[in-house]
Amino acid sequence: MGVVNITPDSFSDGGRFLEEPAAVSHARRLVAEGADLLDIGGESTRPGAAPVSEAEELARVIPVIRAIRAESAIPISVDTMKPAVARAAIEAGANIWNDVMALGAPSAPETAAELGCEVILMHMLGDPRTMQDDPRYDDVVEDVAARLMQRVEAAVAAGVRREAIWLDPGVGFGKKLEHNLALIAHMDRLVGLGHRVLLGASRKSMIRKIDPAGATAADRLGGSLAVVLAGARAGVAAVRVHDVRETRQALMTQAAIDAAR
Template sequence: MILHCAQFKLPLTRPHVMGIVNVTPDSFSDGGQFTHTSSAVAHALSLVAQGADILDVGGESTRPNATPVSLQEELDRVIPVIEALADQIAVPISIDTYKPAVMAAAIQAGASLVNDVRALQEEGALDVVANSDVGICLMHMQGTPQTMQANPQYIDVVQEVKAFLAERAAMCIKAGIEKPRILLDPGFGFGKTRAHNITLIQKLAELQELGFPLLVGLSRKSVLGQVTGQDVDARLHASVAAAVISVMKGAKIVRVHDVKATVEALKVVAAIADQYHEE
């Protein structure tokens, strides 16, 4: 399985680590740490040095109850960072946005993957991606960041998430986006309770049946705090455990804050798995 992201072709025979670069003042975990272009770029370069296979740059927080930002504000946050990074790194840059205008500007600046929490449902978003050669990550979210955690309800969370992602992937293919460019994300923490999140992890194989690579983002999420009792800044160990379990359950890409720890943990998993197969 190979993921096509513009000039990048990522062989997903091994798990890939996506490092998070939040250029925001209010992200749930690291908001305010990297709001200036220089600090965001330095952080991104550090993540690449730690082993990140992809960088995910975002300029608008999608945490529960997040305040939306204007188009211009989001552009001002992310485009200088992407432009600076595109000349310095040899890994794909992802733009974390649902706004078509930000997608287009980011692609022009050097992004090769769009990571959209609204799965290209905004008017014009599908056309932007279809008229490019970048990859697209389609995520499931019940509601909006302002409402999603109010009282999420499902009859069957796995089947409902699966049906939504299948429908959005089919829409992409109909629009001319080739299958190897498509990545799916169940949307952990986006309109889901602790039980919903855990069920989705347990049954990740059912989402694999759709035939697309899966991205999992559990890093520092509230479900890990609910399980461990730890505040967001103390969820490193839980986040690494979640990344390892996700990969063992079939995830091809894990989106994380703590790149070095995750990369090292996944190297151990791979070494043990290879040794097991050799024997």
């Protein structure tokens, strides 16, 4: 899953693709590099990020989704917490609703059921403004799994097809380094819940905490690839990344090594 952030403040590439031509050009490059699907977002969810109005988010993402769909059949997910934005995005040609709130907004489960699209339910403790304020868990893997399955049942009760639901453990969303590492190390337990799992840790600050030399997002490719390979070994269905070509090469090499065993 290649990332297209149409925002001024995303942690990795905020502002680079805020204008439609730049965002569409970036999407084309990700497709050319081998992305299997694209994730289009118009509101940053980095720690401390300020909310964006519905009108602004729509103005950012809808023209880009329409432009991509006009020239490509690649699956598109819309990264939004807002049901109205998800509805407009699906109508514009998106296929998947990627929701960091796990359909927690009012009317979100009912909207997802009505749209009939695939839905990615992500785990987040609190909201982007507060999620890193001393997050605590009894057992992070069990707690995250239990919360995600609660959201699955809420979605199914509203009419969302169970087979349309993906899970995302939310690496970096309301989690300290030790929480993130435990989730990645035990990703197989989340895969075992019976839903496709999306893993996203690309360029995140957890890598800087392991290697202080990764001071900027651009300095974290090696750590990003390490997480991807661990997730692939655990059986995740997709990885959300900024560096598509390098990620594909790492996965292809790991697969070749496994095939030679």
